[in-house]
Amino acid sequence: MPEPNQRMNTGVPGLDDILQGGLPGGEMYLLEGDPGTGKTTIAMQFLLEGIRRNEPVLYLSLSEPEQELRRSADSHGWDFSVVPVVEFIPDEASLGSDEQYTVFHPTDVELSSTIDRMSAEVEKAKPTRLVIDSLSELRLLAVDNIRYRRQLLALKRFFAGRRTTVLMLDDRTSDGHDRQLQSIAHGVIRLEKLARTFGVTRRQIEILKLRGSTFREGFHDYNIHYEGVIVYPRLVAAEHSTTFEHTVVQSGLPQLDKLFGGGIPRGSSTLIIGPTGSGKSSIAMQYAYTAASQGERAIIYAFDEVLRTAQERAEGLGLDVRPLIDAGTLAMSQVDPAELSPGEFIWQIRRDVEDRHTKLVVIDSLNGFLNSMPGETDLLLHLHELLAFLNQKGVVSLLIMTQHGLVGTMQAQVDVSYLSDTVLLLRYFEASGRIRQSLAVLKKRVGNHERTLRELTFQDNRIQVGEALEDFQGVLTGVPTYLGNRPPDSAVGSSQRETFLGN
Known part of the structure; x- marks a missing residue:
């Protein structure tokens, strides 16, 4: 039998x-x-x-x-027959004409007599763990709030010193907030449902109080x-600090690694941002494939794309991901924001x-993650803790965000660039x-990086990153100007011209 105030696992x-270890x-x-x-x-x-625990x-x-309790337990695959259950509800005989105005047996109408019966059952069973379901029925039996509170105090004194941990259930059907009961209880746990306009109901739990004990608030x-x-x-995140080797992770594409000054540092987050279809997911897949090929486990959480499509796209770029998935070094998880809470x-x-x-870790995309949140403020708080946690664990995190628009000035649902250590635009x-694509590293907190623009192409069944577009200005506006000495179609004649024109 557990000692008084010893933490008890809730199961x-x-x-x-x-609860920092369980209930005292x-x-x-x-x-x-x-x-x-x-x-x-629960x-x-x-x-x-x-x-x-016997x-x-x-x-x-x-x-x-x-x-009904047995049926509920069966729905979870539990054998509840091992748990003694004592009913305080009427049988068929108690529903005659003389008793039609109460749901309780006549001998149990008074609150005090019901408490006496409960006390007798506890004395007989001497349980270490006791559940009273529910206090709403006791509240209905009380004549007034004063008597209800006095009976609950008497019940509390009865259990004092008996080493019985009591869990009282209350459905809040009376006034919704029983402050008297909260003040009497040693601890209060509240369960809430939050309605959403689409998808499953979001459920949250909060520890309102736990006397003399620490717990995780919120x-x-x-x-x-x-x-x-x-x-x-x-x-x-502050609870998960660890040490790791401060090396860099490379993509397998030398020109892309040059943009990052040699690679992406471990324990950092990179935001890959741009318009739809610009190659964000393909670049993230390239990093995940390279890491998995070297024996490091990588995972892609896909909000916006079906896994089959993502695998076929990767194979079309020369990235044979299926053997890596079978080996367990690469994982892909489909995430439905309508079914999953943050x-x-x-x-x-x-x-x-x-x-x-x-x-x-690849999150593709933050737009899908945002749709699973009740508000942008929560998104930023969740992301802040998540990225700090991943950084302290030495994990490379790649976050994909789609901007609204195709060329020129673009907007994002929410600005998360300040949370990331590196930004790839x-x-x-x-x-x-011809429509072409460019990429550039706008920010890198640790180490140097190139401040040039390079062209991104998808040809010959692979991802290619070209040389720096040094002879062009205004690429980010969508309509660049050639600043070289000769027209690009006939005079560039260099690897840069071939890269830029895709010839």
């Missing part, structure tokens, strides 16, 4: 993390939330974790029949899966880095009646 993945034992806790937020599921996981447990149900995303409730703790997405990246030792431009 809910991620919840013990934000021997106390009363309030788990509140609207109907459908997963309170009963309560089941809490008791099943006690069963796994602890006596008890479920006191005032709202749901035992049969909102944390969670979901209800077949495995039960899974919490995705808010990422705090917290769950960041948790997936964290697991890939910490558990699978991933060294290069891609642009379309027109010359000799």
